Amino acid sequence: MFRFLIRRFIQALIVMIVISIISFLVQGRLGDPVHQMVGQSVTLEERKQIRDELGLNDSLFDQYIRFAKKAVRGDLGVSYYYKEPALDVILRKLPATLELSFSAIVLIIIIAIPCGVIAAIKPKSILARTLMFFSTIGLSVPIFIIAIFLVYFFSVEWQIAPSFGRGETEVIFSFWETGFTTWDGIKHLFLPSLSLALALMPLFVRLIRSEMMEVLQSEYIKFAWAKGLSPMRIYFIHALKNTLLPIITVAGIQTGTLVAYTILTETIFQWPGMGFLFWDAISRVDTPLISAYLMVVGAMFVITNTLVDLIYGLVNPTVRLSSHGL
Template sequence: MIIFLLKRLLQAVVVMFIISLIGFTIKDSLGDPVREMVGESVSEEEREALREKLGLNDPFIVQYGRFLKGAVQGDLGQSYFYKKPVTDVILSKLPATLELVFGATLIIIFFSVPLGVYCAIKPRSWLTKFIMGASIVGISVPVFLTGIFLMFIFGVILDYLPVFGRGELISVWGPWETGLFTLDGLAHLILPSITLSSLMLPLFIRLIRSEMTEVLHSEYIKFAWAKGLDKYRIWFRLALKNTMLPVITVGGVQIGTMVAYTILTETVFQWPGMGFMFLEAINRSDTPLIIGYLVFVGLIFVITNTLVDLIYGFIDPTIKVAGGK
């Protein structure tokens, strides 16, 4: 276990290095941050003085070295627009994004497991054909179209649910505010969560169906039928347990992916999370915030993948997470 964690730590360092290097490589093509900060009326001499003050005229290797030195100490730089440390800006937007991912994850788990299992157990039923057909449609429709459709139906025509913002928030821990404990906050969360889940829900239904079907045709399941075991015990205690092993692996990775996928959903619903912040940073050429976001999302990927491997090892003790025999 210690060897595994050390390997993961080394991989994390390499991943963070590559992401930050890519971010610094493309940052000059994202626009001139000085122009966004001062506008058109400021003279070229004043702009040049500001570039010098911000260190934008320094060679690439000097700027990158300065960033790495600060990043090791937890300092990702200063946001040009917010005039605050990048870490503080990201952490202030993080609760909104985590709420959205949490809501979408609950929807995916609640619907994908029973629907996927049903489709495997009853492969020829009309409901299975409908579910599989609907999953193809769900995979094909872009997330922003799903969001706009839901907004139009439930927000404009029916006027049942709010279509932008987070609603009423309460403080739960210092600056951490959430809408999960207010009715208005939950109402604002419904449509964005459904929209974000539409990316992964069809994939998980098809994945669970495929894995469950394969397990149901395995030899030990045939042996269980031959012994006369109860069908529910075979389906839910034997088959489902082994079905969920690869699903957990894929699921953990996809949950990390959803943090990055929130960009479109947050934009459509004006959800004030990290994805919406990232697009605003690009429009404003706020390069420290752009690079900080990329590094932070990369770190989330590393952490989620590591946790998935650990959970996988606990569920199936025959697997050695450290690579041992």
């Protein structure tokens, strides 16, 4: 375990260095930040002075070293628009994105696992064929199309769920603003979380079905039937447990996809999270905020992948963590 953690720490350090270089280089490719900070009446001399104060006239190497030293201390720059530390702005929006992602993951688990198992138990049944049909369609439909249909039916036609915003929220633990504690917040969370879940759910339904069908043909499952174990125990304990390893692998990989879909979902539903903030920062050429977002998301990827490897060891103790993850 100790060797695994050391190895993962070194890998995480390398990944974060690469992400920091990319984040830094992005700053010089999105336009002139001075132009976004000042009005048209500012003279060229004043613009040059501002660039000197921001260090934008220094060499690229000097700028990166300065950026990296500040990043190590948790200083990811000051937002040009909000006039406050970019990391503070992102952390203020982080709870909304985490709640949206968590809700989508819960919906995926609740719906995808039973659907995948049912489709694997009786693959030729009408229900299984229907599930596979809709999962195929779901893989082909972009998330913004799904979101538009959800808004049309649930908000316009049936008027049972709001189509934008986060709704009423409450502050808990003195720093976490959540909508889970209010009915209005839950109603506002329903459509964006369902939209995000439907974008990834078909993949997991098909994956669970495929892995489950293979496991059900194995010898130990036949032995479990011979022992007279109940079908529910065989399907949802013995068989499902051995389908989780590839599912966990795909879930870790899909973290990046989830973040990308979060940007689209939050933009469509005007959800005040990190994704919507990132899109807004691009439109304003707020380069410190963009770089800080990339750094924070990169750190989330590293942490998620490490947790996936640890879960491997919990699901299947025969997997050696010291040799996994290279």
